[in-house]
Amino acid sequence: MRHYEVNFDGLVGPTHNYAGLSFGNVASLSNAKSTSSPKSAALQGLAKMKALHDMGMVQGVLAPQERPDVTTLRRLGFTGSDGEVLAKAAQQAPQIFQAVCSASSMWTANAATVSPGADTANGKVHFTPANLTNKFHRSLEPQTSGRILQAMFNNGRYFEHHTHLPDNEHFGDEGAANHTRLCSNYGHAGVEIFTFGRYAFDSSKPAPKKYPARQTFEASQAIARLHGLSDDNTVYIQQNPDVIDQGVFHNDVIAVGNQNVLFYHEQAFLDTDAKLAEIQRKFGDEPVHFIEVKTSEVSVEDAVQTYLFNTQLLTLDNGHMAIIAPTECQENPRVAAYLAELVTRNTPIRQVHYFDVKQSMRNGGGPACLRLRVALNDTELAAVNPAVVMNETLFARLNQWVDKHYRDELSVDDLRDPQLLTESRTALDELTQILKLGSVYPFQL
Numbered sequence: 001m002r003h004y005e006v007n008f009d010g011l012v013g014p015t016h017n018y019a020g021l022s023f024g025n026v027a028s029l030s031n032a033k034s035t036s037s038p039k040s041a042a043l044q045g046l047a048k049m050k051a052l053h054d055m056g057m058v059q060g061v062l063a064p065q066e067r068p069d070v071t072t073l074r075r076l077g078f079t080g081s082d083g084e085v086l087a088k089a090a091q092q093a094p095q096i097f098q099a100v101c102s103a104s105s106m107w108t109a110n111a112a113t114v115s116p117g118a119d120t121a122n123g124k125v126h127f128t129p130a131n132l133t134n135k136f137h138r139s140l141e142p143q144t145s146g147r148i149l150q151a152m153f154n155n156g157r158y159f160e161h162h163t164h165l166p167d168n169e170h171f172g173d174e175g176a177a178n179h180t181r182l183c184s185n186y187g188h189a190g191v192e193i194f195t196f197g198r199y200a201f202d203s204s205k206p207a208p209k210k211y212p213a214r215q216t217f218e219a220s221q222a223i224a225r226l227h228g229l230s231d232d233n234t235v236y237i238q239q240n241p242d243v244i245d246q247g248v249f250h251n252d253v254i255a256v257g258n259q260n261v262l263f264y265h266e267q268a269f270l271d272t273d274a275k276l277a278e279i280q281r282k283f284g285d286e287p288v289h290f291i292e293v294k295t296s297e298v299s300v301e302d303a304v305q306t307y308l309f310n311t312q313l314l315t316l317d318n319g320h321m322a323i324i325a326p327t328e329c330q331e332n333p334r335v336a337a338y339l340a341e342l343v344t345r346n347t348p349i350r351q352v353h354y355f356d357v358k359q360s361m362r363n364g365g366g367p368a369c370l371r372l373r374v375a376l377n378d379t380e381l382a383a384v385n386p387a388v389v390m391n392e393t394l395f396a397r398l399n400q401w402v403d404k405h406y407r408d409e410l411s412v413d414d415l416r417d418p419q420l421l422t423e424s425r426t427a428l429d430e431l432t433q434i435l436k437l438g439s440v441y442p443f444q445l
């Protein structure tokens with residue numbers, strides 16, 4: 001039996017834009033109102049997917065969501081034809097209108113938390129879409145994410161799908177961006193690490209002062225319960241509130257783990273020593289490589305600006321690990337020097353590959369934000385909808401699809417163009433056929 005970690009990357013949607021929607025996310029705010037290129041964003045994402053496929057990884061595609069989200073505008077009291085709903089919202093409530101146009105579902109690390117069968121009580125792979133309550137534009141995602149995931153992992157024998165947690169800040173859940181899993185081998189039971197920003201029901205505990213803590217302890221515990229994880233393979237760690245206040249809005253902006261490696265910044269967590277000891281104890285006899293980056297090597301500011309930790313750590317066929325980093329890391333001399341030195345050390349990480357995902361980076365989404373990891377064995381992989389698995393044909397087909405439907409440029413003002421809704425729906429209707437998803441979008445239901 002072979003075991004894989006499959007990366008399901010978010011396909012960037014046709015409305016990709018910079019609206020400055022994410023308070024606490026430095027890139028989103030500083031690039032607000034810039035002009036985006038939905039076409040280049042989607043092509044950059046596809047190029048990364050294809051490169052990982054060519055490196056021997058199993059790579060999947062996760063479809064974007066229907067935007068503008070007319071259904072939500074109707075819930076908020078805008079009436080008339082779809083065109084009228086959009087025009088009224090754009091005129092009367094421009095911020096709400098911009099939020100329902102966001103292509104933020106591209107960051108599929110936030111689509112769900114996934115626990116592989118090796119860790120769960122009933123041996124199935126468990127999925128819980130993230131409720132993303134902290135940001136209005138992101139809170140619109142979980143229902144459709146759930147439908148898309150069910151269309152991709154559509155076999156009750158191997159896959160179990162849960163409803164997202166209650167839509168309330170007490171259970172604020174950001175999915176895999178605040179969850180990582182260590183294991184000696186993808187097929188063996190691992191240690192699932194939930195990193196949270198605050199306690200919802202205990203205000204005496206530390207919490208950030210300036211920016212929001214999106215993930216709560218209580219949400220993390222609920223996911224572990226739903227997925228049937230045992231205490232012996234679960235660790236809860238609090239993010240350092242000071243780094244959240246410096247722009248670390250998700251834990252995957254300051255730490256990343258894969259198999260026996262945890263790569264993190266010295267300031268990432270609270271109670272670090274005790275928590276790392278707990279991870280090692282629960283991991284077992286084999287030593288975990290705890291690769292700690294000191295502030296003297298890379299500052300938190302550099303980490304936030306370059307996304308050094310929003311990198312993908314991949315295990316290649318030869319057993320070595322490669323780090324998939326954004327070109328922003330290469331352009332920063334301190335971070336580039338750190339990575340050049342890291343691969344010469346005696347750790348499993350031996351290669352660095354740089355990718356241009358600048359369109360996504362400008363909204364605070366690096367390589368790791370763009371993917372949802374699902375560890376699967378041969379049998380489970382065979383039960384995945386094959387139309388979402390990357391290969392030469394799908395790559396060519398999706399590139400053509402983007403070229404046909406996507407705009408080269410989109411400004412926040414262009415979002416008012418009534419044609420955008422038709423373009424987006426036409427593109428997504430065709431996409432559901434390419435990816436054989438059935439009807440998953442509100443306009444198709």
Ligand SMILES: N=C(N)NCCC[C@H](NC(=O)CCC(=O)O)C(=O)O
Nearest residue numbers: 019020021022028107109177250369
């Ligand atoms: N770290 C991970 N896993 N994901 C990154 C998510 C970025 C996303 N940006 C945005 O939603 C910005 C949209 C805008 O401003 O137009 C967010 O803040 O939720």
